Amino acid sequence: MDALERYILEHIDPEDALLQELDRETHLRMIQPRMISGHLQGRLLEMIVRMIGAQRVLEIGTFTGYSAICMAKGLNEGGVVHTIEIDDELEELASGYFRRAEQNIPGRIIQHIGSALDIAPALGMTFDLIFIDGDKREYPAYYRMAMDSLTHRGSYLLADNILWYGKVIQETPANDRFSQAIKEFNRLVKEDPRVENVILPIRDGLNLIRVK
Numbered sequence: 001m002d003a004l005e006r007y008i009l010e011h012i013d014p015e016d017a018l019l020q021e022l023d024r025e026t027h028l029r030m031i032q033p034r035m036i037s038g039h040l041q042g043r044l045l046e047m048i049v050r051m052i053g054a055q056r057v058l059e060i061g062t063f064t065g066y067s068a069i070c071m072a073k074g075l076n077e078g079g080v081v082h083t084i085e086i087d088d089e090l091e092e093l094a095s096g097y098f099r100r101a102e103q104n105i106p107g108r109i110i111q112h113i114g115s116a117l118d119i120a121p122a123l124g125m126t127f128d129l130i131f132i133d134g135d136k137r138e139y140p141a142y143y144r145m146a147m148d149s150l151t152h153r154g155s156y157l158l159a160d161n162i163l164w165y166g167k168v169i170q171e172t173p174a175n176d177r178f179s180q181a182i183k184e185f186n187r188l189v190k191e192d193p194r195v196e197n198v199i200l201p202i203r204d205g206l207n208l209i210r211v212k
Contacts, residue, residue: 008040015039019066022097026064029093035063037133037160041203042070045131045158048208049074052156054128059083060116060142061134061160065094065109069101071131072108081109082123084116086135117141126152133160136178139185147194147211155211157195162186163205 001009015023019042027033037045049057049071055078057071062085072081085091091113098109112119116134127150132142139159146157162168167179168186189197189209197209 005040012040012043015042018097018100019069022064022066022069025093026066030064037067037070038203041160041206042066044202044206046070046074048156048158049079049129052128054156055079056125056127056129057081058120058123058127058130058150060120060130060132061085062090062094062111063133064090065097067131067133068094068109068111069097069105071129072101072105075105075108079108082112082120082127083109084112084114084119084134086113086115088113117145120145121149126150126155128152128155130155130157131160132157136161136164137181139181140188143185143188147192151211153211157207157209157211159185159207159209161204162199162207163201165204 019039023036023038026036045067053076055076057075059068059071059081062068062083068081068083075081085094095111098111101109117138130146130150132139134142162182164179164182168183172179172183186207189195189207195209195211197207200206200208
């Protein structure tokens with residue numbers, strides 16, 4: 001952590017104890033712990049949910065559950081986060097923390113295991129906010145799915161890792177499906193007259209998109 005990042009973290013609301021523990025366990029147990037949203041991004045997610053008054057949130061890519069808890073904290077009474085993770089080996093860790101979070105955010109998180117491309121349309125609803133942080137190779141498919149049936153006028157989409165460690169401005173090898181998909185996603189959003197967007201250079205980049 002550099003000095004500027006430390007300064008930022010020292011001047012925002014503190015991370016609560018449960019999220020601190022989840023962050024620590026994620027770094028101890030996971031092969032790629034950097035995939036966790038972390039305190040700064042988590043606070044931003046909570047704030048965005050609260051700012052737009054979201055009642056129905058969809059998360060594509062639960063990982064260990066940090067971001068789902070943060071977004072659930074920003075919901076009004078009666079709001080819910082549907083979070084989808086394809087890796088069933090992560091289910092137990094996330095669900096354990098969801099149960100512990102119930103005391104403060106009762107009934108606000110519904111956990112799903114499987115492909116978001118199958119599960120999300122079957123939920124039969126539209127969402128006020130969709131947080132995309134799943135398989136980067138499927139980002140274009142997530143976007144098309146969201147715009148086809150999961151959003152309404154005024155919905156927001158928020159896509160993580162949209163700068164992809166700077167690879168979006170580099171020549172992309174033919175076999176790099178991850179970078180190709182991220183670039184395609186950004187291009188789809190830019191060229192879609194149904195939305196407006198801004199890219200936030202926070203961590204690995206967030207593409208904030210509003211359906212007109």
